[in-house]
Amino acid sequence: MILVALSLMAVAACIPFRQEAGWPELSALDLPGSIYDGHVFLTFNDKITLIDPDSGQAARLRNADGEVRVDEEGRARIWEFSGPQAAPNQFFADPVNLDGDNLLVLSNSERLFEVNLARADARITDGLELPGRVLAAPLLGEDLIYVAAERTMLALEADSFQLRWGFDTGQSIWSRPLILNGALLFTSLDHNLYALDPVDGSEIWRLNLGGAAPVTPVEHEGRLFTGSFSRKIFSISPDGKIQAEYSTEDWVWGAPAIADGVLYAADLGGNVYALEIGENNFRLLWQAEVSERAIRAAPVVSGEYLVVAARDQNLYWLGRDDGRIYFSRELVGEVVSDMLLLEQGPDSEALLAVSTLANEEALVAFGVRNGDRRWTYSR
Amino acid sequence: MWDLILNPFITLLTLLYSFLGHNVVLSIVVFTVLVRLAILPLTAQQQRSSKRMQELQPELKKLQEKHKNDREKLAQEQMALYKEHGVNPFGGCFPLLIQFPILIGLYQAIIFTLAATPFQLLDLSGRFLLPGLDHLVPLENLWLGMDLSQPPTNNPTWALALPVLVLVTTWAQSKLTVTPTPPSSGSDGRPSQAQAMTQSMTTVMPLMFGFFSLSFSVGLSIYFVISNIIGIIQYSLMGQSKLDLGKLLRRRSARETDSQDGGAQLPSASTRSARRGRRDAGDGKRKVKSRKR
Numbered sequence: 237m238i239l240v241a242l243s244l245m246a247v248a249a250c251i252p253f254r255q256e257a258g259w260p261e262l263s264a265l266d267l268p269g270s271i272y273d274g275h276v277f278l279t280f281n282d283k284i285t286l287i288d289p290d291s292g293q294a295a296r297l298r299n300a301d302g303e304v305r306v307d308e309e310g311r312a313r314i315w316e317f318s319g320p321q322a323a324p325n326q327f328f329a330d331p332v333n334l335d336g337d338n339l340l341v342l343s344n345s346e347r348l349f350e351v352n353l354a355r356a357d358a359r360i361t362d363g364l365e366l367p368g369r370v371l372a373a374p375l376l377g378e379d380l381i382y383v384a385a386e387r388t389m390l391a392l393e394a395d396s397f398q399l400r401w402g403f404d405t406g407q408s409i410w411s412r413p414l415i416l417n418g419a420l421l422f423t424s425l426d427h428n429l430y431a432l433d434p435v436d437g438s439e440i441w442r443l444n445l446g447g448a449a450p451v452t453p454v455e456h457e458g459r460l461f462t463g464s465f466s467r468k469i470f471s472i473s474p475d476g477k478i479q480a481e482y483s484t485e486d487w488v489w490g491a492p493a494i495a496d497g498v499l500y501a502a503d504l505g506g507n508v509y510a511l512e513i514g515e516n517n518f519r520l521l522w523q524a525e526v527s528e529r530a531i532r533a534a535p536v537v538s539g540e541y542l543v544v545a546a547r548d549q550n551l552y553w554l555g556r557d558d559g560r561i562y563f564s565r566e567l568v569g570e571v572v573s574d575m576l577l578l579e580q581g582p583d584s585e586a587l588l589a590v591s592t593l594a595n596e597e598a599l600v601a602f603g604v605r606n607g608d609r610r611w612t613y614s615r
Numbered sequence: 616m617w618d619l620i621l622n623p624f625i626t627l628l629t630l631l632y633s634f635l636g637h638n639v640v641l642s643i644v645v646f647t648v649l650v651r652l653a654i655l656p657l658t659a660q661q662q663r664s665s666k667r668m669q670e671l672q673p674e675l676k677k678l679q680e681k682h683k684n685d686r687e688k689l690a691q692e693q694m695a696l697y698k699e700h701g702v703n704p705f706g707g708c709f710p711l712l713i714q715f716p717i718l719i720g721l722y723q724a725i726i727f728t729l730a731a732t733p734f735q736l737l738d739l740s741g742r743f744l745l746p747g748l749d750h751l752v753p754l755e756n757l758w759l760g761m762d763l764s765q766p767p768t769n770n771p772t773w774a775l776a777l778p779v780l781v782l783v784t785t786w787a788q789s790k791l792t793v794t795p796t797p798p799s800s801g802s803d804g805r806p807s808q809a810q811a812m813t814q815s816m817t818t819v820m821p822l823m824f825g826f827f828s829l830s831f832s833v834g835l836s837i838y839f840v841i842s843n844i845i846g847i848i849q850y851s852l853m854g855q856s857k858l859d860l861g862k863l864l865r866r867r868s869a870r871e872t873d874s875q876d877g878g879a880q881l882p883s884a885s886t887r888s889a890r891r892g893r894r895d896a897g898d899g900k901r902k903v904k905s906r907k908r
Contacts, residue, residue: 257732328733371733407753410733425753447749450733465749487740487749504740530740572737 256281257344258328258371259532260591260598262576264289267333271298272315272353276576276589278599278613279327284341285615286315286356287599289578289587292611297356315356317341319349319363330373334394342370342383348397364397366390372412372452375420377434382420384409389422389430391437401437405430411452416460417474423449423462431476441476447487451534456494456513463488469501471513482511482518490534490574493542498556500542502531508544510559524559526552532572536588538604545571545590553607565607569594577604618742620716624650624724626744632728632754640758640837643725647841650721651849657714662853667702722838729756729834731764756834763834770833777836782825784843789817791847 260280267273275295276287286295294314297305305313319325325343332340334350338359341349347363368386375382380391380400386408391400406426413422419431419440425448431440447466454461459479460472465487471480486505493500498521499511506527511518527546536543541562542554551565569592576589578601588604599613627649631642651658674696682689697704730736730753739752756763760771767774828836 256734258734407755408731427750448736448752450736465752467749489737504737530737532737 256328257326257369259572259593261328261330261373261573262589262591262599263330263373264576264578265333267336267353270336270353271302274578275315276578276599277331278591279330280591280598280615281326281328282324283316283318284327284331287613289580289589289601292599292601292613294613297354300354317349317351317356317358319343319345319347319358320361323347323362325363328371332374332376334376340374340376340381342366342374344369344371346370346385348383350397367402371408371410375413375415377415377420380434382413382422382434384411384413384422387424387426389413389420389432389437391434403430403432403437403439407448410450414452414455416455417458419474421453421460423451423453423464425450427464427466429453429460429462429472429476443472443476443478445470450489451491454491454494461492461494461499461513463490463492463501463503465489467503469499469509469511469518471518480514480517482509482520484509486530489530489532493535493537495537495556500535500537500556502526502533502535502544504530504532506531506546506548508535508542508554508559510542510556522559524554524561526554526561529570530572534574536575536577536604538577538586538588541605543575543588543604545573545575547572549592551588551590551602551607563607565602565609567592567594567600568597617720620720621723621727622742622744624720625727625739625742626748628724628728629743629748629751629754630745633748633751637751637755639729639754639756639763639834643834643838644841646725647721647838648845650717651842651845654714654717655849658849659853661714662850664703667700668704671696671700671702718842722835725834725838726832728754729764729832730754731756731762735764758833761833763837764832766830767833767836768829774833777833777840778825778828781828781836781839781843782821784840784847785824786817786821788843788846788850789820791850 260278263277265272265275265277272286272295274289276289278285278287288295294316297313297315299305307313325345325347327341327343329342331351334340337353339351339353341351346366346369348366349358349363350360351358366383366385368388370383370385372384376394379394381394383390383392387405389403389409392398393400405424405428408425409422410425411423413420415434420434421429421431423429427444427447427449429443429445429449432438433440445464445466446468447464449462449464451462453472458474461470463469463484467484467486467488469482469484469488469492470478473479484503485507486503488501488503490502497513499513499518500508502508506525506529508524508526508531510521512521526544527548527550529547531544531546533545537556540556542556544552544554546552547570549567549570551567551571553562553564554560555562567590571590571592573591578587578589580586586604587601587610589599589601591599595615597612598615601610602608603610628642628646631645632639635641635645675693678689678692678696682692727735727739727742730739736753743749761774762770767777824839828839
């Protein structure tokens with residue numbers, strides 16, 4: 237009996253905690269004129285699926301005449317990309333629109349794919365080899381593509397994917413880079429926010445944030461706002477100086493949301509903060525302990541509400557003025573991914589797309605004003 | 616509940632990393648040694664109990680022979696024997712049960728602390744029991760060109776040496792520490808159930824751990840190797856292993872004492888007697904061999 241119990245415990249202990257490195261990523265395709273304009277890419281683990289935001293179903297592949305393509309058994313083919321079957325890939329970085337016809341897809345399995353949007357297949361089946369794993373979406377510059385491959389920021393030629401330059405940091409880069417005032421900005425887990433010359437990769441400045449920095453800063457009125465594992469939220473000038481900082485209870489991972497001069501941020505202790513942005517300071521308007529579990533996802537501002545998603549499998553609608561929870565919606569799985577606000581036109585209520593770790597609720601759409609569940613996509 | 620074990624371990628391992636020059640491998644070594652030392656009383660109790668049970672084996676066997684057709688009587692006699700010698704038949708199990716969660720906690724603390732993916736780092740948040748450790752995250756997990764958070768297959772070729780080392784040290788530990796069981800119990804000469812299980816464990820366990828190490832992170836393989844080596848040394852020093860380091864050390868110290876007394880060339884009486892015994896035994900063997908010829 238004891239031997240069996242010990243064996244069971246050993247087996248339980250030996251099971252790896254997580255098969256996945258990251259969580260689902262959501263992005264909307266902004267391609268006016270395309271039949272897929274406004275569709276949502278759900279990127280998670282072994283595949284990327286394009287979802288129709290009207291029906292909540294996987295998008296159908298269509299031919300040049302707009303007819304749905306079918307497989308040998310007459311079933312409609314759906315838009316799904318998973319890379320070569322012989323060498324399975326893991327995908328955690330959003331695809332990026334390269335030229336209207338093709339997407340750039342980077343995998344955590346160190347591959348780069350150029351995927352045809354109409355056919356959902358790769359130009360080179362096995363893709364090109366990258367020097368490291370990729371977790372963050374790339375950024376398309378004028379003629380360069382910026383890719384964070386493990387600890388190195390790479391600049392690749394946009395037409396040939398040849399390496400132009402690489403810049404090593406001391407730790408992994410999990411944030412998507414952004415270009416602001418002629419500088420390529422990105423954070424690294426080595427605690428620094430870097431500003432590089434986007435053309436040659438030379439360092440312009442770096443700023444130590446006191447803790448691992450996994451998220452892309454948010455730009456607002458020429459200033460940068462971000463948090464780090466130093467339990468602080470920072471306001472940073474365009475030349476890399478800290479203008480203001482505010483101490484939080486726990487690590488800050490999600491990007492802040494800014495509206496009407498107020499910064500909203502959450503920490504991994506389940507706390508939400510509303511900070512008035514001053515010239516050289518932050519002023520706390522309210523702080524709310526919303527969940528006992530972490531809030532990783534960036535909050536979303538909508539009308540009078542601030543929506544936050546926690547690992548406790550709940551979405552919370554907080555009052556922007558007082559931080560009170562007005563209502564909440566329960567989900568089947570944990571939510572750690574950033575949510576996506578889908579505008580539905582001037583007369584329709586926007587949808588809030590939320591992805592969970594549960595396959596049966598891989599993607600759920602709620603009415604952002606009243607929290608009505610509109611549809612659910614299962615993997 | 617599990618966090619009661621895990622979080623202090625994670626904090627301790629990160630503290631060691633801070634004190635030991637941000638060397639994560641050294642931290643794992645020291646951490647493993649410290650935890651094994653902390654549970655030493657439990658290990659010792661378990662070993663003492665198993666030794667006492669071993670000493671009772673001949674008498675237990677006699678009882679089994681005597682009451683082989685009366686299981687109730689056999690149980691009563693066995694309990695009486697245990698009582699007479701002050702042995703608790705489950706005395707070895709309790710310390711083992713206590714140790715096991717601690718060892719699993721130790722193992723899991725290494726996985727958590729080596730956090731290298733977003734999910735692992737998310738799971739690490741809120742686990743430090745002391746302030747001021749946040750700035751150490753994530754730990755530097757590159758060592759000798761290997762990413763300690765990745766399995767050997769995602770590392771340079773030489774990382775494959777680690778699963779081999781895990782296999783060898785696990786095998787060595789089980790070979791050296793497994794208590795020998797009587798050669799057979801049944802009249803048919805087949806090995807007893809316990810003996811068969813022991814034999815299969817000493818074969819299967821190293822293979823299993825070696826195989827697991829191919830998919831586990833390199834950091835865990837280092838832990839397995841260190842833990843096995845510590846286990847071998849610990850059992851040896853306690854005189855439980857076939858490789859009795861304690862005895863060797865005592866013998867060496869006795870030799871040094873002899874040489875200090877000026878008797879370097881003259882073996883002590885006990886050593887002389889032991890040597891004579893071995894020589895006699897050797898002669899015996901030679902005689903047997905010569906008879907065979």
